[in-house]
Amino acid sequence: MTQLTPGSPLPEDAVPGQPGGPSGVATAARPDEGPAARPAAGWRLLLDSPVNVVSAVVLLVVLVVALLGPALAPYAVNAVDVPAALQPPSGAHWFGTDDLGRDVLSRTLVATRVSLQVAVVAVAFALVVGVGAGIVSGYAGGWLDTVLMRLVDVMFAFPVMLLALAIVAVLGPGLTTTQLAIGIVYTPIFARVARASALSVRVEPFVQVSRTMGTGHALILRRHILPGIAGPVIVQTSLSVAFAILSEAALSFLGLGVQPPRPSWGRMLFDAQGFLSQAWWMAVFPGLAIFVTVLAFNLLGDGLRDVLDPRQRSLLRTRRLLRAHRRAGVRP
Amino acid sequence: SGGGEAVDLDGGASGAAGGGEATGPVLRAAIAGEPDQLDPQSTSSYFSFEVLENVFDTLVEPDENLEMQPALAESWETSEDGLTWTFTLREGVTFHDGSEFTAEDVVYSYDRIVDEELSNAWKFGSVTDVVATDDSTVTITVSAPTPNLLSSLGGFKGLAIVEQANVESGDITTKPVGTGPFELTDYTPGDSIDLVANPDYWGGAPEIGGIHYTFVSEGSTAIAALQNDEIDWTDSIPAQQLESLEGAEGVEVGVTPSNDYWYLALNEAKEPWGTVEARQAIAYAIDRESILQAVSYGTAQENQLAIPEDSVWYTDYSTYSYDEARARDLLAQAGVTGPVTMDFLATSDYPETVTAAQIIASNLEPLGITVNIRTVDFATWLDEQNSGNFDLLMMGWLGNIDPDDFYYSQHHSQGGSNAQGYANPEVDRLLDAARTETDEAARKDLYAQAATTIADEASYIYLYNPSVIQAWSTDLEGYTARSDRAIRFRDVTLAQR
Amino acid sequence: MSARRVAPVLAVDDLRVAIGPTPVVRGVSFAVEPGQTLGIVGESGSGKTMTVLAATGLLDLPGAVVHGSSVLGAPLVGEAGGASTGATAGAGSGGTAGAGAGDGTTQLVGASARTLRRVHGDRIGFVFQDPSTSLNPILTLGRQISESLEAHRGLSGRKARDRAFDLLEAVGIPEPASRLDAYPHQLSGGQRQRVMIAVALACDPALLVADEPTTALDVTTQAQIVELVRELQHRLGTAVVWISHDLGLIGQVADEVTVLRGGEQVERRPVLDLVDRPEHPYTRELLAARPLLGQHRPAPAPASAEPLLTVEGLDVRFAVASPAGRTHVHALDDVSFVLRRGHTLGVVGESGSGKSTIANVLTGLVRPQGGRADLAGVDVLQQRGKALKALRRRIAMVFQDPFSSLNTRSTVGTSVSEPLVVHGLAGGRGGARARVAELLRLVDLPAAWADRYPHELSGGQRQRVSIARALALEPELVILDESTASLDVSIQARVLELLARLQAELGLTYLFIAHDLAVVERVSHDVLVLQRGRVVEHRPAADLFADPREDYTRALLAAIPPVRPRAAADRPA
Amino acid sequence: MTLARVARFLGRRVLHSLVVLLGVLVVVFALVHLVPGDPVRIALGTRYTEEAYTALRAASGLDRPLAAQFFSYLGGAVTGDLGVSFRTGQPVAVTLLERLPATVSLAVVGLLVALLVALPAGIWSGLHEGRLSDAIVRVTSQAGVSVPDFWLGQLLILGVAVGLGLLPTSGYAALTEDPAHWARHVVLPGLTVGLVAAAIMTRYIRTAVLDVAHAGYVRTARSKGLPAAVVTRRHIVRNALIPILTITGIQLATILGGVVVVEVVFAWPGLGRLTYDAVASRDYALVQGAVLLVAALFLLVNLVVDVLYSLADPRIRLS
Numbered sequence A: 001m002t003q004l005t006p007g008s009p010l011p012e013d014a015v016p017g018q019p020g021g022p023s024g025v026a027t028a029a030r031p032d033e034g035p036a037a038r039p040a041a042g043w044r045l046l047l048d049s050p051v052n053v054v055s056a057v058v059l060l061v062v063l064v065v066a067l068l069g070p071a072l073a074p075y076a077v078n079a080v081d082v083p084a085a086l087q088p089p090s091g092a093h094w095f096g097t098d099d100l101g102r103d104v105l106s107r108t109l110v111a112t113r114v115s116l117q118v119a120v121v122a123v124a125f126a127l128v129v130g131v132g133a134g135i136v137s138g139y140a141g142g143w144l145d146t147v148l149m150r151l152v153d154v155m156f157a158f159p160v161m162l163l164a165l166a167i168v169a170v171l172g173p174g175l176t177t178t179q180l181a182i183g184i185v186y187t188p189i190f191a192r193v194a195r196a197s198a199l200s201v202r203v204e205p206f207v208q209v210s211r212t213m214g215t216g217h218a219l220i221l222r223r224h225i226l227p228g229i230a231g232p233v234i235v236q237t238s239l240s241v242a243f244a245i246l247s248e249a250a251l252s253f254l255g256l257g258v259q260p261p262r263p264s265w266g267r268m269l270f271d272a273q274g275f276l277s278q279a280w281w282m283a284v285f286p287g288l289a290i291f292v293t294v295l296a297f298n299l300l301g302d303g304l305r306d307v308l309d310p311r312q313r314s315l316l317r318t319r320r321l322l323r324a325h326r327r328a329g330v331r332p
Numbered sequence B: 001s002g003g004g005e006a007v008d009l010d011g012g013a014s015g016a017a018g019g020g021e022a023t024g025p026v027l028r029a030a031i032a033g034e035p036d037q038l039d040p041q042s043t044s045s046y047f048s049f050e051v052l053e054n055v056f057d058t059l060v061e062p063d064e065n066l067e068m069q070p071a072l073a074e075s076w077e078t079s080e081d082g083l084t085w086t087f088t089l090r091e092g093v094t095f096h097d098g099s100e101f102t103a104e105d106v107v108y109s110y111d112r113i114v115d116e117e118l119s120n121a122w123k124f125g126s127v128t129d130v131v132a133t134d135d136s137t138v139t140i141t142v143s144a145p146t147p148n149l150l151s152s153l154g155g156f157k158g159l160a161i162v163e164q165a166n167v168e169s170g171d172i173t174t175k176p177v178g179t180g181p182f183e184l185t186d187y188t189p190g191d192s193i194d195l196v197a198n199p200d201y202w203g204g205a206p207e208i209g210g211i212h213y214t215f216v217s218e219g220s221t222a223i224a225a226l227q228n229d230e231i232d233w234t235d236s237i238p239a240q241q242l243e244s245l246e247g248a249e250g251v252e253v254g255v256t257p258s259n260d261y262w263y264l265a266l267n268e269a270k271e272p273w274g275t276v277e278a279r280q281a282i283a284y285a286i287d288r289e290s291i292l293q294a295v296s297y298g299t300a301q302e303n304q305l306a307i308p309e310d311s312v313w314y315t316d317y318s319t320y321s322y323d324e325a326r327a328r329d330l331l332a333q334a335g336v337t338g339p340v341t342m343d344f345l346a347t348s349d350y351p352e353t354v355t356a357a358q359i360i361a362s363n364l365e366p367l368g369i370t371v372n373i374r375t376v377d378f379a380t381w382l383d384e385q386n387s388g389n390f391d392l393l394m395m396g397w398l399g400n401i402d403p404d405d406f407y408y409s410q411h412h413s414q415g416g417s418n419a420q421g422y423a424n425p426e427v428d429r430l431l432d433a434a435r436t437e438t439d440e441a442a443r444k445d446l447y448a449q450a451a452t453t454i455a456d457e458a459s460y461i462y463l464y465n466p467s468v469i470q471a472w473s474t475d476l477e478g479y480t481a482r483s484d485r486a487i488r489f490r491d492v493t494l495a496q497r
Numbered sequence C: 001m002s003a004r005r006v007a008p009v010l011a012v013d014d015l016r017v018a019i020g021p022t023p024v025v026r027g028v029s030f031a032v033e034p035g036q037t038l039g040i041v042g043e044s045g046s047g048k049t050m051t052v053l054a055a056t057g058l059l060d061l062p063g064a065v066v067h068g069s070s071v072l073g074a075p076l077v078g079e080a081g082g083a084s085t086g087a088t089a090g091a092g093s094g095g096t097a098g099a100g101a102g103d104g105t106t107q108l109v110g111a112s113a114r115t116l117r118r119v120h121g122d123r124i125g126f127v128f129q130d131p132s133t134s135l136n137p138i139l140t141l142g143r144q145i146s147e148s149l150e151a152h153r154g155l156s157g158r159k160a161r162d163r164a165f166d167l168l169e170a171v172g173i174p175e176p177a178s179r180l181d182a183y184p185h186q187l188s189g190g191q192r193q194r195v196m197i198a199v200a201l202a203c204d205p206a207l208l209v210a211d212e213p214t215t216a217l218d219v220t221t222q223a224q225i226v227e228l229v230r231e232l233q234h235r236l237g238t239a240v241v242w243i244s245h246d247l248g249l250i251g252q253v254a255d256e257v258t259v260l261r262g263g264e265q266v267e268r269r270p271v272l273d274l275v276d277r278p279e280h281p282y283t284r285e286l287l288a289a290r291p292l293l294g295q296h297r298p299a300p301a302p303a304s305a306e307p308l309l310t311v312e313g314l315d316v317r318f319a320v321a322s323p324a325g326r327t328h329v330h331a332l333d334d335v336s337f338v339l340r341r342g343h344t345l346g347v348v349g350e351s352g353s354g355k356s357t358i359a360n361v362l363t364g365l366v367r368p369q370g371g372r373a374d375l376a377g378v379d380v381l382q383q384r385g386k387a388l389k390a391l392r393r394r395i396a397m398v399f400q401d402p403f404s405s406l407n408t409r410s411t412v413g414t415s416v417s418e419p420l421v422v423h424g425l426a427g428g429r430g431g432a433r434a435r436v437a438e439l440l441r442l443v444d445l446p447a448a449w450a451d452r453y454p455h456e457l458s459g460g461q462r463q464r465v466s467i468a469r470a471l472a473l474e475p476e477l478v479i480l481d482e483s484t485a486s487l488d489v490s491i492q493a494r495v496l497e498l499l500a501r502l503q504a505e506l507g508l509t510y511l512f513i514a515h516d517l518a519v520v521e522r523v524s525h526d527v528l529v530l531q532r533g534r535v536v537e538h539r540p541a542a543d544l545f546a547d548p549r550e551d552y553t554r555a556l557l558a559a560i561p562p563v564r565p566r567a568a569a570d571r572p573a
Numbered sequence D: 001m002t003l004a005r006v007a008r009f010l011g012r013r014v015l016h017s018l019v020v021l022l023g024v025l026v027v028v029f030a031l032v033h034l035v036p037g038d039p040v041r042i043a044l045g046t047r048y049t050e051e052a053y054t055a056l057r058a059a060s061g062l063d064r065p066l067a068a069q070f071f072s073y074l075g076g077a078v079t080g081d082l083g084v085s086f087r088t089g090q091p092v093a094v095t096l097l098e099r100l101p102a103t104v105s106l107a108v109v110g111l112l113v114a115l116l117v118a119l120p121a122g123i124w125s126g127l128h129e130g131r132l133s134d135a136i137v138r139v140t141s142q143a144g145v146s147v148p149d150f151w152l153g154q155l156l157i158l159g160v161a162v163g164l165g166l167l168p169t170s171g172y173a174a175l176t177e178d179p180a181h182w183a184r185h186v187v188l189p190g191l192t193v194g195l196v197a198a199a200i201m202t203r204y205i206r207t208a209v210l211d212v213a214h215a216g217y218v219r220t221a222r223s224k225g226l227p228a229a230v231v232t233r234r235h236i237v238r239n240a241l242i243p244i245l246t247i248t249g250i251q252l253a254t255i256l257g258g259v260v261v262v263e264v265v266f267a268w269p270g271l272g273r274l275t276y277d278a279v280a281s282r283d284y285a286l287v288q289g290a291v292l293l294v295a296a297l298f299l300l301v302n303l304v305v306d307v308l309y310s311l312a313d314p315r316i317r318l319s
C-alpha cells in the first residue's frame, strides 16, 4: 500500500520529461538572434514555493537530528526505568515514556538516524544497481536490454511488501536484511527511470553528434548520458527515500525490521501496539515523525519534479514573474 | 442421533445440533492465535490445545487443584511393587463418529506416541508395556516405580486418546475425532473453528450448543470485541490492558496464578558462564522487580524457584536480590575483568523475552556487559538453543504438574532439555531418587534439595510464575480460569442472547 | 482588392497582450472582410498565435492580460460579399450575436465565456498547426464534425451525419461515407488537416482562423491544403486569417498582410504592395531572405574535381514495432551517387523519403543491409577501431535542430572542443582554447562566447556553434541535415551565406539535405531527389531546375511559392 | 480483421505475462533454495527428529537435485500444485485459495473507496490546475501518500472503534455466508486501504487529466464552442480514462499484494496475513506459494487492463 507506490510502473509520473529536451518546448521562449537573458536558476525556482521551503527546512532539521541524535536526546536512549513507565507527556518527558520507562522524545530523536540510515542505504543501493543496469540497458540496447528489462518486469510483478517479506523470511530479520530487502525492492524503479532517460538522451541529436565525431562510449556516458539522467534520478531518489522510510517502518512494525533495543520509528510503533489505549503518545509521536519526514521528502520530490520538468518549468517562471510584478505594485 | 455419521452442520456460529436435540447458545471465544494443526499428539501449540481440550479426553485428568481424577479411565490400581498399573475404562463411550471407544484405542494412542517419537514420548520414559487386557482394561507396566505416571498420562491433551482411522486417513490434522464434550465440525484456516456440543458425552451433554473460536492476536482488538459483545470469552489480553478491563460492565476478569514459570539460562559451554560465580553475578545484577512489572504489570508472582507458591510441592527460596556491588564482586571472582559482550537469544513469538531482554541489557550495562539482543522466530530460537548458539536466553515452561516435570529434563546432566549444559552429580542423584520415591514427603524433600542447589548454582535463574489472564462476559457462568491453562467449556452455561 | 467597402467580419484595434509583466503583443490592428484573407507573418515568437487567440477569445493562459478591441461583425456572409453561401448557411445564425453592441456586432475582448462559446465554432472556425494532435483520438471523425453542429445548430442523428458527409466530401476525403466512422489515426497527416478544416467549416463560419495549418505537412501536401482553402473560401465567401512564418506561402494565400516582429505590427499592406514596395526595413529583409527559385546559384565548382565520396547500392531496412506487430520500412533502396571534392550535393525529398538515413549511414549511426560507400579510397562502412576513428575526423555532421544538437549543460567551448579532446588534438588547455576561439571567429562569433551556455544563444548562433564544432577536425566532407530548416528565413539566409563562404575558403565538400528546393537550389551543384527510399533523379542542379524529368520532382517544384504572390495573379488589381 | 489484430496483440501480451511469470517462479524458487540454512530443519523446530526430517524432506522433494526440484515445482505450479505447507502439512494451493476471497473482497472495497475519492478529486484538481483547490488536493493527497497505512489503521481503531464504539475492530465473515457481518467488519480496513490508495490514485489521475487537458484536441473542442461540461466529459475525461484504467488496474494489483500490514492490524484473514504468519514461522513452501499467487494475480490484472485498454483505445483496436 503506502509502500507500494514507487513500484507502480507509470511512465507519466515515474519519468519526468528531459530537462532541456526537445519535446514540448516549442512554445517556450525561443530567442532570435541576440542572446536571451539567463533564466532563473533551478534552485531559485525551487525555493520560490513556500511548500518547498518548508519541506527543505523540515528535512534540514531531520538531517541535523539524524546526525546529532544522541547528543540532542535528553535521556539515554535505552535507559530503562520501569517505575516511570507509561507517563504521559510532561515537562520532564515531553513525549512521555514508554512501557519500560524510556523517554519517547529521546528515542524518537535517536530513531531518526536509524530510520533515515536504512532508507538512505537502501535507496543508495537501489540507485547504484538500478541506475547502472538502467544505463547499460538503455544505452547498449539489444539483447542485454531485453534481458535486463524482463528481469525488471519480473521484479515489478512482486508486490513490494511481499518481496521484502520473502527476503526477510530467507535472510532473517535485522538491520542489514532490511536495508537489503528495501534496496532490492526499489532497484527496478531506478532501472526503469534511468533506462527511459538514457534512451531519450541517447537519441538526442547532441549525443548523435558526439557519436559521429567518434567519441567513445565512456566519454558519451560521462559527459552526456549521466548528466542527462540526473534530473529524473534525483526526483526518483527523493520520492524513493520517502517510500523507503515507510517500508522500513512497515517491516519494523511487523517486528521484522530493526531489532530492539535499537529504536527506529517503525519499531517504536511496533512497541506501542499493545499500549494504544493507555499510552497514545507511544504511537502518536513516532508516527508523526514518519509522517512529517515522508511528507517533506514527497513534497520536495514534487517540487524538484516541477523544476526539472521543462513544461512545469516555464509555468513556474511565469508565476515567478507574475509574483514579482505584483509585489512591485505594477499592473500589467 | 447418537450413532451413525457425524452430524453435518451448516458450519455457522449459529450451529444447531442435528437429530432434534435441544441446543443452547453458541459460545464465541477469541483465542490469541491460530492452531498450527489439530492433531493433539503432534502439535505443540497452546492455541491447538485451547480448542482440543474440549474435543479430546485423556485417561485421567487434573481437577482444579491439579489432582488427577478419572476421565476415560473410571478407576485404576497400582501393584504392590508399583510396577504395574491397571486402568478400568469407562463403558459406553463413543467417538464423535459414533465408533466405540475401547482399550485398543488407548493402546494405539500410546504406541503411536512412543513409536513415532512424538514430542511427548519422553513421558513414557519408564513405561515398558501398554496392554489391553480386555475391551475395558488397560495394563501399563513400568520399569521403576513412577509416582507421576497419572500426571504424565493426564496432565494435558497431548496424551489424548485418538482414533486410529482418523489418524490413518490424515484427517486428524484438520478434522480430528475425539471422545470429548464437543465435536469439531468446521475449521476455516485463518478465520475460525466451530465445535458443536456432543449430546452423548460421558460426562453429560454440555449446556451450551457449541463453541465458535476465532483467532485474534491483537489484545486491544479482542478487548474491544469483548466489550462490544462480539465475543464471550478471550485470553488475548495483554497484561497492561487488564486495568482497563477491570470494572468494565458485563465483563468478568479471571487472573489465576499459573504453574508456568519463566527463567534465564546461561550457556555454560561458553566462558565465562561455565563458572558458577559468573552466573550468580548475573542473578544478582538483574532487576527482577522491573522485569516483573514490565512483562506482567503486577500480575505475575516473583519466584526464585520453579514451582509456584500454591502448589503442594512449593519450596521457599529467596537468595537473590538486586545487588550491583555483589554482582561486581562475583564477576571479579569469576575472573572477568574486561568488557564482555553477551548474545541474548529472544524470540518474537514470546514478546516477554524481548521486553525482559531490554531491561536486562540496561541492568548489565554498568557491569561492562554489552548485551546484543537477537530476536528470532520460535522455530529458529529452538534451533539456536539446541545448537548452543547463545550466551543468555529467557524462556518459560508451561503446563507442568509433577515436580519431575519441573526439574528433571532441565537440570539432570542427561536431561533432554538441558540446553544450558548444567551438570552436577549430586543434583543428578537427587533427581533420579525423587523420580521413583513413592513417599510423598520424602519426595518433596528430595526435590527441595535439588531445586535449591540448582538455583544456588544458577543453572536456571528463575524469575517468576505468570498468571493466567482471561476475560469473559458475565453472561458466561460456571467458568473458571485454571492454573494449568486448560480451557474447559463443558460445564459452562451461557445466557440466551 | 474589391472596390466596395463592406463591414469587416473581424475588426481588431490596438490589441495588446501581456503574459504577466511581459508584453508579447504590442498593439496590433487589422480587419478582414468577407471572402478576404488576412495573412499574419513573422518569425517564431513574434506573437502571431497570441494575436489571433486573444482576438478571438480563445487565449487560455494563466496570467495573460488582453487589452484593446476585437469586434466580430454581424452581417451574414451572403449579404455582404455577394459570394454564394453554403447550402445550409443562414438558417438560424441570425440571432446569435451576444451581448455586444446594439448593432449586432460582438466585442470579443473581455466577452463572457457564454458569448464566446456561442461564437466559437459557429461564427469562427479554427484550424491549428499540428493535425496529429488536434483531433481527438478516441472519437470518430463523424462525431467530431457533428459536435459543433449539435451545439450550435441543434442538428443530430441522420441530419448531422449527412452534413458531416457533405463536409468530408467537400474537403476532398476519399470515400467519405466509410470515413465517418473512422478514427484520426487511420488517416494521413494531410487528410487529418482536411478533416480539421471540415470541423472548422461545419457551421459555415464567417471567419476561419488558420494558425500555421501546413507547417507540419509536406510541401506537396501543403500545396493541396492551400488550394483547398482557397477553393472553399471562394465557394463560401468565408473570411480567413492565415498565420505563417513563411512569407512565400502568405504571398500565395493572402489579400492583405500584417507583419509582426517582437509582438509589434511593423507593416500592414495589401499583399502586392507589400511585395512590390515594402516600406519597413524588416519587411524588406524578410522578402530578401525568402528562398525563391531561380534567384541564387552557388559559386561554380571545378567540374574536373576528383570524386570524394562514391556511394553504391545502399540498402537500409528498419524493423518497426507497432501495436499490431513487426513490419519493415525500406528506408533506402539501391541508392548510388558520386560527390566530387569541393562540390555540394543537395538531397531533397518528402519527409520520410530517406534523406537523413543516408547521412546516418555515412556517419555510422545506422548500419546498412547492403551497398558500399567510398571516401577517397577508404571504405566508409568497413572501418574498425583506429581506422574508424581516423575516418570520423574526415566526415562531420551538422544536425537540423540547433536547440537539441548542443548539450544544454555544456558551455559552447566544451561542445566545440569535444572533437578535439576525443581525437587527442586539444594540445593542452591553452591550445584547445585557442583553437575554439579560432573556430568561433570562423563562424562569426566572438571568441569570448566560449563560456556561454546554449540557452544564452539564439537559434542562429547555436547553429553557428554546431558548424564550428563540425569544422573543428578540418573534415573533408560536411553533412548538413536540414541544418537551416528550423531557422527563421532571415537567419537561414545568413547561415547559408556562411556555409558558402566556408566552402570557398576551406574547399569543403557538402552533402546538403533539405526538403526546401529553393534552399537546395541556392547551394547545390548537383541534386539528388529521393522518393520512398529510391533515387528518382540525380543531375546537375541547373539542369534539374530548368527541366525536371520526373512528376515527383515537378510536384516538389510546383509546391514552391512563386516570386510574385499568386493572389496577385488571380486578382489583377 | 480488427478482431484478429486485437487477438494478436493480446496473444503477445499473454505470452509476455507468461514469460514474466516464469521469471517470478525462478526468482521465488531461487530465493528459497539458494540461501543458507535448512528450511526443513527450521520448519520442524520442536518436532525435529531424524525420521521426521527425512520424511518432510522427501515429502517436499528437497532431497532431489535442484534442477529436478525446479521442474517438478514448475510442473506442479502449472497444474495448481504448490506443494505442502511445512507447518500444517496442508496443500499450499488449498490454503491460499481459502484465504484469497478475504483479500480480494478487501481489495475490491479498498479500490471502490479509492475510486470514490480519487476520481472526483483527481479530475477536479487536474481541471483546476494552479488554483487553491488544486493546491489543497495536491497537498492532501501528498499527505495521504505519506501516512503509514498501519498507523492510519491504528488511529481509525482508536478513534472509531475504541473511542466511539461504532464498529468492530477486527474479525471477518465470508461475504457469501454473512454479508451483514462482513460489511460491518470491512469498513475500517477497507477505509484504511482505500484512503491510502485514494491518495496515490488522486495524484495519478490528476496527472492523466492534466496531460489530456493540455492536448491539442481539447483546444480544438473549445474552439468549437462546445459547452464546458461537454469539453470536460467527452474530450478530457474520456481520454484521461484510458490511463486512469491502467492506474486503477495497477492499483488493484498493488492492493492485492500490499495489504499485509493492514490485514495484520485488523486481523483480516487474507493472503497478506497468511504470508506474514508464514514468514514468522518460516514456512517457506507457503511463502513461495503466496508470493507466486500474488504475482500471478498482478499479471492477470494487468492483462485484463490491457484487454480493456485495447478495447477502449481505437488506436490499438484498429491500428
Ligand SMILES: Nc1ncnc2c1ncn2[C@@H]1O[C@H](COP(=O)(O)OP(=O)(O)OP(=O)(O)O)[C@@H](O)[C@H]1O
Pocket (backbone or CB within 6 Å): A026, A027, A028, A029, A030, A314, A318, C019, C024, C042, C043, C044, C045, C046, C047, C048, C049, C050, C051, C061, C245
Ligand atoms: N504558454 C506561454 N507562456 C509564456 N509565454 C508564452 C507562452 N506561449 C507563448 N509565449 C510567449 O509569447 C510570445 C508570442 O508567442 P506566439 O506563440 O504568439 O508566437 P508565434 O509568432 O505564434 O510563434 P511560432 O511561429 O513559434 O508559433 C513569445 O515570446 C512566447 O515566448
Ligand SMILES: Nc1ncnc2c1ncn2[C@@H]1O[C@H](COP(=O)(O)OP(=O)(O)OP(=O)(O)O)[C@@H](O)[C@H]1O
Pocket (backbone or CB within 6 Å): C318, C319, C320, C329, C330, C331, C349, C350, C351, C352, C353, C354, C355, C356, C357, C358, C515
Ligand atoms: N531508427 C529508425 N527506426 C525505424 N524506422 C526508421 C528509423 N529511422 C528512420 N526510419 C524510417 O525510415 C524512413 C526514412 O527516414 P529518414 O529519417 O531518412 O527520412 P527523411 O527523409 O530524413 O525525413 P524528414 O524529412 O522527415 O527528416 C522513414 O519512413 C522513417 O520512419
Ligand SMILES: [Mg+2]
Pocket (backbone or CB within 6 Å): C048, C049, C050, C211
Ligand atoms: Mg504560433
Ligand SMILES: [Mg+2]
Pocket (backbone or CB within 6 Å): C355, C356, C357, C481, C482
Ligand atoms: Mg530527416
